[in-house]
Amino acid sequence: MGMSGSITHDIIHGPPRPPVEGGWGGGGGGGGSDGRGRGAFRRASFTGLYVLLAASTMLFAAFTSAMVVRRGLSDDWVSMPKPPILLVNTAILLASSLALELARRALKSGARARFNGWWTAGTALGVLFLAGQALAWNQLNAASVFISTNPSSSFFYVLSVAHAVHLLGGVSALFYVDVQAWRLSLGPGKRTAIDISAIFWHFLDGLWLYLMVLFYVWG
């Protein structure tokens, strides 16, 4: 898969310029001044991202409605005690989003080194969040609060694990960009990858805040 003209080649070096006449969808979007064709790719990537976010939203909406119904139905709901580390993890996640934004801003003004630093910080904080979640689950286990202990804990585990799985995907994207950044191969074609992974990350951030409210108010 590493031959020239292959996908990996396209990712690393950007897609080839389209022929001069015609062109997909015309102009617009995306940093960089090479080829109108890239505009369509950038737009399609954003569309794809928003579509993915819509699906993710539906998944968590389904879990939420199941939770609301289940809670209202029976009298066996006992609110699960939330380990305080969750609040720390939330702060870490917010910090990571901030770091990514600072990185993007740095890139806009061309400060590549600063971009690298902030993006790496964001990625590392993301990994730290996941570690913190694992710690939270461990603490709950140690306190004999398992997934089947009570419907409240069932939903906590389902929601937090589903979120963590999404975050794992997000961290992979951040990591990929990070590796490209340090290899100094972040061409203009990569701007889209940066923007997409950052927006996906912020979505997961917002989703986590929503889940925290759900846990503390309804859980």
Added chain:
Amino acid sequence: MLLAPVVWILTAIIAYFFAAKTWWFPPPINAHGIAYDEQFMRTLIVTGIIFVLAQFALGWVIFRFRDDGRPANYSHGNNRLETVWTSATALLFLGLVLMGTKIWAGVHFDQPPADAVPIEVLGKQFAWSFRYPGPDGKFGHTDLKFVNDSAGNPFGLDDKDPAGKDDIVSASLKIPAGKPIKLIMHSRDVIHNFFVRELRMKQDIVPGMEIPLSFQADIAGVYEVPCSELCGLGHFQMRTTMQVMSPADFEQWKIEKAQK
């Protein structure tokens, strides 16, 4: 264009079997059933007319507009026609649903009278059981730990509870004609469904829920009750009967059952 007569013949055959009522509902045994059949007829007439007209129109255009050398008519549509047939369809469909509301309300919104005969229904894999409260009018306490199917205690009656001593348990449903009946339905395991064709009603029985179903049956007879929600490998065998008898016979039956 051979398709045109094929469509027309198939339409005619189907319409025939509806008109001839070759395979049909059994006669209803209560007022609800009569109202049901009227609503069914209304719907059948409306859909039947649409069915015949639409299939006829399809066959007609196939026949009339087959390629015979003439050019086609270049047209992107007709907004007025569009509006007319859209509104007509909407009114028709909405009308049908609104007309059926009373029937639905009669089954599910109205409360049964206070003197309705209460009967508990138990659905389990793969048999029905029915329980009557006996002369004291109270159902005895039950618990799963007392369940013993082979000893005739599917409900799990607690024999220490005096209220349950006169409870009557039966494998088939017996009810007096012309009197309101209130079924209180439970399942012991999975979802089942109580269905009697002649009553024109059915109801899922969901474990974890207590589901009421009220009705009245006016014509004496024995009617089959086949389980109507997939409940496992014995689903096809989960069948009992509902016997509607005169109120006098019903009282007699209760006495005889209590003596056993």
Added chain:
Amino acid sequence: MSAPTHSAHQAPQGFIRKYVFSLDHKVIGIQYYFLGLFSVFLGMSLSLLMRFHMVNPEAKVAWFAKLWPTAAAGGMMTPELYLSLMTMHGTIMVFFVLTTVPQSGFGNYFLPLQIGAEDMAFPVLNMLSFWTTFIALVVMVSAFFVQGGAPLAGWTAYPPLSGVGRLTGPGEGMGQTLWIASIAIFCGASLMGAINFIATTVDLRCKGMRLMRMPLTCWTWLVTAILALLGFAVLLAAGLLLILDRTVGTSFFIPGNLMISDQIITNHKGGSPLLWQHLFWFFGHPEVYIAILPGMGVTSHLLATFARKPVFGYKAMVYAILSIGFLGFLVWGHHMFMSGMNPYSAMAFSVLTMAIGVPSAIKTFNWIGTLWGGKIHFDTAMMFSLGFVSLFVTGGLSGIFLGQPALDLYFHDTYFVVGHFHMIMGVAAIFGMFAGTFYWFPKMFGKMMNETLGKIHFYATFIGVYCIFAPMHFVGMAGNPRRYSDFTNVEYLAGLMPVHKFMTQAAYFTAAVQILFLINLFWSLWKGPKAPMNPWNSTSLEWTIPSPPPFDNFGGVHPVVNHGPYEFSVPGAPTDFIMQTDPPSVSSED
């Protein structure tokens, strides 16, 4: 995410890159098509076994015992085996045939072509979506081979029947768990496909291809993708919760105080079986529109082409597709009228269900309107589209009964329902696929299919399916319950056996006739006459490129669209069709 195109200057090399892990939407479309073809024959075989057993419940068949030593010991099919065949029949047909071929099969192949794109927006994702679907199928089929066999809870898998493991039946052990896993994997595959379809349609249309100039097929693929996107996410949630109930002792769907097989269940309480139904049907209803919308798009497209007329009311058709998509999310409760849910909500769902009948009716009127005043050519592809209209009318109208809770009081869980959904999904949608096959085969494979064989197959199948599924409505009215492996326990069913025997014979006949289709398909692939670029004188973009198309579709040239998709028989034009890419000087209304 990867670039939207493999280099415009280099075709993939090597067998694996070209035919196995291809990134080319055309190859992927064909892969999906053949996955669907395999699945439909598997699903059909299961249904033949079912129909055989229904009319011969005590029959002993030697090779049953060989295939299923436990579940058909002595050669007699047990009820649990029947139910597991039924479960897998429904599941395989709905997911691996109706959700794949019309959308991921034809859509993958022809969406980029019809909008003038070089490929889907995300070719790598596309390739992954196919192979994920393939894995889902493998997992699904594996349920047959584990201890206890395939699950028996129906394609709807209602808990507690599906939620407590082997206690409720042999296939409810590992079989049900594999089933849920397969569905979950399928959800992922579907999501990947939906992302591609939506991004491609929104962003990769060529110059001049305004949304309102897209062929109706593209509109249906777009709305279907949106339905899939939002619906499968909910199914995934439901499946995850169910598998947790089964494996780790949660109680999302399982209430307390249960006694199953003489065992009191102690590790579940408080869950709601109705919650599963709500989540499942919230997906399940959009799913049936996923199954039928692309077929509707193909029908519109073909009726216009073969009647040499524009689609009657293109805009209304678009609004109808959008309304069906939107309303499709609001009617799920009509599958639950008898479930014990709030009877007031039943009324609300009923009104919305009647409402969704309106855009469906509009489409039917418009199809007839398209044919009216036309110049109809009866090629096989067209026959199947005409058949689609007839079947859709029949199947759709029985929905008017079922959409009323008052009437559903009798019809729920009877063969009336089975007849209804088979007419629509099991036949109309299938006819959409046949139509698509005959229409697009020349483009996909560069050969023509045999028309004579095609027509014989069409007539025999059309009559055959009416003979199988129309009688189901009659036995339904007589109160025949569904999902019964054997009708001998209910006295009033005895009189219906002749009808069942008739349906079984019709099923054997119709199944046998499908051999003609297979012969036609494979013979034509090998020896069919060479296909020209545009055998049907059709107007959409796929007909402007060679049959089959080069790997980059438009050969590096980007099409420019100047006309709507159905400019047939334009007065004053030199030919009776104007390609979408013809110069603007050729007269047309848009």
